[in-house]
Amino acid sequence: MTSNWSDVPIPEPADGQIVAAVTHISIDPAIRGWINAGRSYIAPVEIGEVMRALTLGVVISSRNKQFAEGGLVHGTFGVAEHAVSDGAGVHKITPAFGLSPATYLGVLGMTGMTAYFGLLDVGRLQPGETVLVSGAAGAVGTTVGQIAKIKGARVIGVAGGFEKCSKLIDLGFDAVVDYKRGDLGQQLCQHTPDRADVFFDNVGGDILNQGLTRLARGARLVICGAVSQYHNADAVIGPSNYTALLVARASMTGFVVFDYAERYSEAVAEMSRWLADRRLQSVEDTVRADIEAFPGILARLFTGANTGKLVLELER
Amino acid sequence: MTSNWSDVPIPEPADGQIVAAVTHISIDPAIRGWINAGRSYIAPVEIGEVMRALTLGVVISSRNKQFAEGGLVHGTFGVAEHAVSDGAGVHKITPAFGLSPATYLGVLGMTGMTAYFGLLDVGRLQPGETVLVSGAAGAVGTTVGQIAKIKGARVIGVAGGFEKCSKLIDLGFDAVVDYKRGDLGQQLCQHTPDRADVFFDNVGGDILNQGLTRLARGARLVICGAVSQYHNADAVIGPSNYTALLVARASMTGFVVFDYAERYSEAVAEMSRWLADRRLQSVEDTVRADIEAFPGILARLFTGANTGKLVLELER
Numbered sequence: 001m002t003s004n005w006s007d008v009p010i011p012e013p014a015d016g017q018i019v020a021a022v023t024h025i026s027i028d029p030a031i032r033g034w035i036n037a038g039r040s041y042i043a044p045v046e047i048g049e050v051m052r053a054l055t056l057g058v059v060i061s062s063r064n065k066q067f068a069e070g071g072l073v074h075g076t077f078g079v080a081e082h083a084v085s086d087g088a089g090v091h092k093i094t095p096a097f098g099l100s101p102a103t104y105l106g107v108l109g110m111t112g113m114t115a116y117f118g119l120l121d122v123g124r125l126q127p128g129e130t131v132l133v134s135g136a137a138g139a140v141g142t143t144v145g146q147i148a149k150i151k152g153a154r155v156i157g158v159a160g161g162f163e164k165c166s167k168l169i170d171l172g173f174d175a176v177v178d179y180k181r182g183d184l185g186q187q188l189c190q191h192t193p194d195r196a197d198v199f200f201d202n203v204g205g206d207i208l209n210q211g212l213t214r215l216a217r218g219a220r221l222v223i224c225g226a227v228s229q230y231h232n233a234d235a236v237i238g239p240s241n242y243t244a245l246l247v248a249r250a251s252m253t254g255f256v257v258f259d260y261a262e263r264y265s266e267a268v269a270e271m272s273r274w275l276a277d278r279r280l281q282s283v284e285d286t287v288r289a290d291i292e293a294f295p296g297i298l299a300r301l302f303t304g305a306n307t308g309k310l311v312l313e314l315e316r
Numbered sequence: 317m318t319s320n321w322s323d324v325p326i327p328e329p330a331d332g333q334i335v336a337a338v339t340h341i342s343i344d345p346a347i348r349g350w351i352n353a354g355r356s357y358i359a360p361v362e363i364g365e366v367m368r369a370l371t372l373g374v375v376i377s378s379r380n381k382q383f384a385e386g387g388l389v390h391g392t393f394g395v396a397e398h399a400v401s402d403g404a405g406v407h408k409i410t411p412a413f414g415l416s417p418a419t420y421l422g423v424l425g426m427t428g429m430t431a432y433f434g435l436l437d438v439g440r441l442q443p444g445e446t447v448l449v450s451g452a453a454g455a456v457g458t459t460v461g462q463i464a465k466i467k468g469a470r471v472i473g474v475a476g477g478f479e480k481c482s483k484l485i486d487l488g489f490d491a492v493v494d495y496k497r498g499d500l501g502q503q504l505c506q507h508t509p510d511r512a513d514v515f516f517d518n519v520g521g522d523i524l525n526q527g528l529t530r531l532a533r534g535a536r537l538v539i540c541g542a543v544s545q546y547h548n549a550d551a552v553i554g555p556s557n558y559t560a561l562l563v564a565r566a567s568m569t570g571f572v573v574f575d576y577a578e579r580y581s582e583a584v585a586e587m588s589r590w591l592a593d594r595r596l597q598s599v600e601d602t603v604r605a606d607i608e609a610f611p612g613i614l615a616r617l618f619t620g621a622n623t624g625k626l627v628l629e630l631e632r
Contacts, residue, residue: 039529041563084628196608209554214354223562238525238554247357255560 002035002137005292011084012267013063019084021056022077023116024286025294026105027310028139029301032230034133043257047192051294052077054110056093058099074104079294080170100274102284106139106309107275108268110257112225116267117260120151122253130194132211135202135227137164138301139309142283144200145173145183147271148280153198157190158184158207160304167307171281172288185210193250198222204229205237212241221276223254227302283308290315321608327400329379335400340602341610342421343626344370344455345518345617348546357572367610370426372409372417374548383408390420394520395593395610397630409463415591420599420600420627422455422593424584430540430594432572432583438571439538443468446510448527450487453480454617456626457621458599460516461489466595469514472507474500474523476620483623487597488509501526511564514538520545521553526559531564539570543618588606599624606631 015038034045034052045052051052055077059067064087064131068072075090077083093104106112114178119125124232135241136157148155149172165176173190173278177184188210195216201208204226214220229236245252260267285306287297291314302304321528329335340534350361350368361368371393375383376523380403383389391406393399409420424430434456434491451457452473464471474493480494487523487607491507492496493500504526517524520542531537545552576583601622605612607630616622 030585041565101424127583204559223559225562226559229559236556236559238556238558240552240554242551242554242558242568243539243542243545243570244521245568246541246572249357249569249575250569251569252558252561253567254559255565259565270419273366 002306002316010060013061013084017066017084017086017267018059018064018073018090019064019082020073020075020077020090021046021060021082022057022080023072024056024101024105024315025291025312025314026109026111027055027297027301027312028110029225029227029268031298033300038182041258052076053079054105054263055083057083058105065296069222072101074109075313081290081316082293096135096272096276100282100284100286100312101307102286102313103275103282105311106284107143107271107280107282110269111139111309112143113260113264113267114257115140115147117257118222118224118255119144119147121197121201122255123147123200125151125153125198130154130156130192130216131200132156132158132192132196132213132214133200134158134186134207135169136218136229137307138202139283140202140264141169141200141225142168142281146274146280147266148169148198148221149173150274157195158188158203164307165282171283173188174246179207185213193234200224201226203227204239209241212239212244215244215250217248217250218248220247221245221250221252223252230302231256233312260293284311286313287309288313288315298299321577322335326376326398329400331379332402333402334375334378334380334383334389335398336371336389336391336406337376337394337398338371338373338391338396339630340372340417340421340626341395341607341630342370342425342427342428343610343614343617343628345543345546346620347614355575357405366399367486368392369395370421371399372420372488373399388417390425392598395607397632398594412588416598416602417629418600418602418625418627421627422600423459423587423596423598425514426513426573426624427455428459428587429576429580431456431463433573433576433579434538434540434571435460435463435514437576438569439516439536441467441473441514442467445484445513446470446472446508446532447514447516447532448472448474448504448508448512449516449518450474450523450527451541452484452492453623454518455542455614457516457519457600458484458487458624460599462487462590462596464514465489466590472512474504474519474527483599487599495523501529511535516540517542519543520555523623525553525557528555531566532558533558533564533566534566537566537570537578538566539568546618579582600627601625602627602629604629604631 048272137159160180177187453475476496493503521544
């Protein structure tokens with residue numbers, strides 16, 4: 001049996017470099033897409049490369065004046081125990097009182113940025129509108145729903161199972177659709193009597209397709225992901241109800257959060273205030289395990305096993 | 317054998333009404349959708365009602381001061397030889413020198429309005445951009461392509477067969493993709509080396525799906541219609557490549573031309589100048605026949621038999 005893991009000595013930094021010990025690995029649905037060949041918004045990870053992942057780490061040795069040894073940092077160090085970096089794309093973190101490290105990968109990390117700019121910028125949410133969010137119990141979904149409530153919207157979440165749906169009600173969602181109950185179309189109709197002005201879709205497949213029929217006039221359908229489809233051996237299932245866009249004069253728009261990098265600080269500032277005021281909860285699912293547990297933990301995203309931000313905290 | 321046609325006496329106008337003799341019936345793909353039950357942008361035509369259609373007619377009797385007998389008018393008189401109207405939605409037409417009546421149903425009618433506002437307003441075309449248009453040899457398609465050229469774009473049309481493709485080159489299209497040749501994906505790649513900034517889709521199905529992979533970053537995909545899908549006995553085929561919207565940060569937007577009614581005059585003014593300057597051609601396919609030929613002529617839209625604006629000119 002061959003291993004996909006390499007044991008390598010802890011590296012030494014060259015001039016200008018740091019070495020970080022990775023402490024937390026962000027487990028994101030996007031990771032699944034990064035190993036597909038073909039045109040995407042980012043180059044695919046090639047076979048033999050370290051798997052790309054957003055991470056937190058501690059600087060264990062530094063020959064870069066920007067980074068002191070012992071400091072906590074955020075970077076794209078990948079699925080590895082140690083990483084060498086010249087500091088590009090690495091940010092120092094000073095944990096605020098009461099916030100877990102996972103928060104910096106979740107609500108205050110790429111997850112939160114995705115929710116914030118997807119809902120407010122791509123979705124152009126206005127107070128009093130209705131928001132439908134799929135994958136609502138996921139890291140992005142829980143954040144989207146809460147931001148929408150803070151911004152004065154009515155929020156309906158789509159999630160799978162009683163436990164997740166209950167969690168969403170606890171978070172302040174106005175209604176939930178449990179797709180595992182099987183009467184998806186009927187539940188959607190029941191809970192969107194005035195249809196939806198923003199549909200934030202993380203899932204694709206049948207949920208996207210049926211949600212298309214619930215769009216209000218001028219609705220904005222935000223394509224954030226298609227987690228139901230990433231593992232399909234065959235072709236992705238396309239939304240046959242797409243002509244509902246015409247009837248509703250609606251738009252369906254894809255986005256990539258990296259395009260908002262220059263505005264991240266604006267979102268972090270606003271969401272940090274909401275966290276401090278306890279108006280926004282960071283919903284986290286942190287798993288302590290060693291690095292070889294990574295593939296199994298990643299798979300949880302596609303079986304609906306997790307709620308909130310999934311993080312692998314490395315045991316050593 | 318029963319007839320679907322009713323012989324009724326020519327009506328008499330009540331006070332405030334006109335009676336028009338219908339001379340030209342606009343044959344539009346949208347007509348096929350109007351006989352489907354269910355939510356749409358307009359109420360369905362019920363069984364037993366006169367089929368809805370845009371028409372030209374001559375006022376043969378008038379008890380409405382706005383309309384003189386003998387005048388040419390545009391209205392939604394339906395598939396009928398005569399119609400009674402109170403004048404609402406009826407517009408007088410003064411044919412310009414050299415323009416055929418069909419032009420007032422085509423480039424200067426709903427067809428032209430659809431092309432103009434769909435391309436310029438929904439599609440937000442900018443000079444120097446690349447436009448991909450499907451159903452390019454149809455009434456809307458020929459108009460979209462010509463407007464795009466006038467506005468300084470590069471234009472690629474998708475049509476079926478050598479004759480239609482040649483016509484598009486004559487109209488000034490930069491390149492054409494003949495979907496009947498069978499190597500659709502390869503032809504699309506060849507003719508959109510820099511991809512497409514606007515994709516104006518009249519067709520749906522495989523052309524939509526493959527066109528999605530040719531979107532430039534920030535592209536606008538305008539959903540005008542889905543003529544390949546209206547006759548499907550089974551479900552519409554959804555575009556499985558819709559996640560290309562995410563990679564391209566692109567939008568797919570539906571629209572209904574009626575929403576632009578207040579701005580029609582602006583489009584008519586500009587397009588009338590282009591017609592007068594011979595920068596814009598009205599491509600017409602006028603069939604002289606009696607009214608019972610209507611269903612067979614309508615069917616031509618869905619078999620790819622016509623080029624340009626299809627009009628039934630009533631023989632009496």
